[in-house]
Amino acid sequence: MEQWIEFAQGPLFAFTFLIMLVGLGRLVLIQVYSLLTGKGRRLQNAPWRKILTDAATWVVPVRHLIPGTKLFSAVSYLFHIGVLVVPLFLADHIALWGRYTGIDLPSIGYGLAHFLTLFTIASVLVLFTFRLLSRRLRSMSRPADYGLLIVVLVPFLSGYLSMHPSYNPFPWDAMMLIHLLSAELLFVLIPFTKLAHIVLFFFDRISGLHWQLQPGAGDKVAEVLYGKEARV
Template sequence: MDLLQFARGPALTWAATVFVFGITWRLVGILLLQRSPDFSEARNATSWLGAIKLIVTRSWPRREFRQRTLFAQSVGYIFHIGLVIIVFGFAPHILFFKALTGLVWPNLPSAVINLTSAITLAALIVVLVRRLSHPVLRLLSNFDDYFSWLVTFAPVATGMLTVAHFGARYETLLAIHILSVALLLVWFPFGKLMHSALVFISRGTTGALFERKGASI
């Protein structure tokens, strides 16, 4: 078994297993915890509307906070959108998903993917520099923040190298790329990357609780 076979075979399979089992474990571990009943007289009975409202509206900053948070949110949006375009718009990725699910959709031109990848990497570097230099972020940051950054950055960087056939044989580059994705999948349930699922639960929880009280959301 060569490196590429290992990456495509056992590495990816085990990584996907850890990914699915880990996510399920973490979500179930939170959601099955005790929820106390609320006997207070609700101001608004339709608290689920608040959950939806907060899930949607918290996606952009309020006017009052815009000045102070616009830069961080913009850079965040750039690399998140970039990652979505790369993962779901690149032809080889679509073939991978087709093999996995049978679903297929049109791909984006390579030039668009390349440009997006470059912008995404640049945005991720800005994010890292900011985390290392901003006093608040430096104080808050721990291993999870830096490792999650690394496992996000690595697949994009190795993907670009693979497409460019730069630095090694194509098969080796592809194997490294797939292994970097495997690493991301293995880390995903344990660190902050889980925010991609938790964002809906956390926002929804506050939205529902606050809507019930008529509090600001």
């Protein structure tokens, strides 16, 4: 088992993390390349100030707590804090990041880390329950929408149990292996699922730029479908 853990902490970690980086990098490159080549000088016309102001309101989205969404939105937002902070700044994780990147991140205390972990677990369960019980959420949800919540839940749950042997009914090394493998599954899934909003968030929010339509495109589309004499 130790060898498996070593493998999961070593080459498999590096490999899956690389997949995530390359995958996300690919998405960013495609977006940047398409926008630069597609929009060109029209990028200057975009309402950049409005775009940036709008994006900024989502950093602390208090004013977006509109009736009918308050609890779901608050949980969604707070959930992201735990999901970002614990994997990056827990002391044990910092060692792992340091080993591969050489970056020495500051550590949060265990107390805070444990609280955030429990909060994240609770948040996932709340979000899952909402998705299951709310008619309008259920009507929109695909299996992946439920599945991804589970995929996010497992590394947090297994991580917490690994750190708290008194609550853990399973052998420590089995739990640690689950923790590592589930986190690595998450790495692999991120670029190929809606979790890619880690980077695509910034490209989704620029619709003001997408309204900078392609001059001449309409005439070409009409011509290719109906010939040069295309009429309204």
